[in-house]
Amino acid sequence: MNIQRWCTPHLKKAKEEREYLHCFPELSYKEFETTNYIEQQLIQLGFVVERPLETGCVAIIEGDIISDRVVALRADIDALPIKEEGEAKADFFSTRPGIAHCCGHDAHTANLLGVARVLAKHTSHVSGKVLLIFQPGEETLPGGGRLLCETGYLQKYLIQQIFGLHTSPLHKVGTIATRVGELMAAPDEFQVIIHGVGGHAACPHDTIDPVVIAADCISAFQTVVSRSVDPTESAVVTVGRIEGGTAHNIIPETVQLWGTIRTFSSATAQLVEQRMHQICRGIAQAHDAEVSLIINKGYPAVINDEKATKKVISHAHNLFGSDKVLEMERPIMAGEDFSFYQRYFPGAFFFVGSGAQESDSTHVWHHPKYNVDPGFFETAMPLMVSLAIGGSDKAEKE
Ligand SMILES: [Zn+2]
Ligand SMILES: [Zn+2]
Known part of the structure; x- marks a missing residue:
């Protein structure tokens, strides 16, 4: 044969x-x-x-x-x-x-x-x-x-x-x-919707700037893998897309982020999700804004x-x-x-x-x-x- x-x-x-x-x-x-x-x-x-x-x-x-x-x-x-x-x-x-x-x-x-x-x-x-x-x-x-x-x-x-x-x-x-x-890995997708208060770029004190809040979210997400996941486990959190604003002199009303989470065990996936929810809640409170996180479960x-x-x-x-x-x-x-x-x-x-x-x-x-x-x-x-x-x-x- x-x-x-x-x-x-x-x-x-x-x-x-x-x-x-x-x-x-x-x-x-x-x-x-x-x-x-x-x-x-x-x-x-x-x-x-x-x-x-x-x-x-x-x-x-x-x-x-x-x-x-x-x-x-x-x-x-x-x-x-x-x-x-x-x-x-x-x-x-x-x-x-x-x-x-x-x-x-x-x-x-x-x-x-x-x-x-x-x-x-x-x-x-x-x-x-x-x-x-x-x-x-x-x-x-x-x-x-x-x-x-x-x-x-x-x-x-x-x-x-x-x-x-x-x-x-x-x-x-x-x-x-x-x-x-x-x-x-298991690829899950996420979306963050940040609602602030828009206004003139020269009067930030009258607004709740979702661009700054988005920056906080992105930075804080970096600590999920580096500070919360066991170093011997593999995980990725990547923000791949940001959308918000129309001009250099306008503070927009909303900013949205999209990204992917990659893990191998469901326990790690759960931990990553839980940390991201905590981060979004905490940042929302700190800025008096609305920050919602939606996670779409992908393939195992x-x-x-x-x-x-x-x-x-x-x-x-x-x-x-x-x-x-x-x-x-x-x-x-x-x-x-x-x-x-x-x-x-x-x-x-x-x-x-x-x-x-x-x-x-x-x-x-x-x-x-x-x-x-x-x-x-x-x-x-x-x-x-x-x-x-x-x-x-x-x-x-x-
Ligand atoms: Zn393919
Ligand atoms: Zn393929």
Whole structure:
């Protein structure tokens, strides 16, 4: 059994398919054309395809080897509200102004379709069931992963393990990277609305200046992580946007702040929220202003199951050699809604290197020039196929 050889005939198609999907990006929960395309491809392969949500779909592959084994592979299919840039993508630029695949979900989708084609030809090696999940809305709350899990649809399949991957510009083509336990942070969003009393900039004593109050809030938020969170825990509080005022000589009525909180444990998230509420209340009182803090809970942290992650690592070792597999020392603070599946099923998420200098593919996720080197498929496809059939996994045979 040579999985790489099985994949070779499908690599070119995956590259072309990714470029096709890249031309027609759709925003979260609006992936109707993308879903129709995926569904058509899967039906042509002879698979049963189900649509538990309005967009996105799930293919059910029955292996020839009878067993109660059920493995799920997940790809996300949505694009971002972003104006695309970049010479390297000139041949397959987004045709939709202000929407682009700048997170690599086009490549995830094309890769999983490639996996479907490989598995369709080799069902004699597939034991039990393999579910291919093409998930909508990864980029936008509440998260397609969450919605799908909340339908209860997946639970009826008694999935034993679920695997998901992401393109990674931080890692070279040909490599994979992951870790047991904490892999990606829980991203929560916050908004602060400061109501003061506006007036003439030359008469600050007749106003309650929300600009000054905003500055106090921003400074005080910096102490949440540095003074309240245990130094051995990871957390981030970032104010990313400030809005207020119209002219240099007017004290405005209101100022608003928007930002993100990143944590790994719910206890730390709770502590950060509690401190931020205290800070807002205290500053409001000190300035006799109204300061309200709204926190939108985002995705939970991606915490990788030990057995599933070790399986990814051992399969990658077997396929590509140990020098291509990086066990990450630290998690990253970006978020992913793969975490919702992990609440229900043991799961592992991993990064597949998509960075190569010549294809402009080392720009970070969500950059307008973000690009995926096609060498990504040579690693991503065999590894997903290998996890689907589970054949080379020693632990599984034991
Ligand atoms: Zn993204
Ligand atoms: Zn993404």
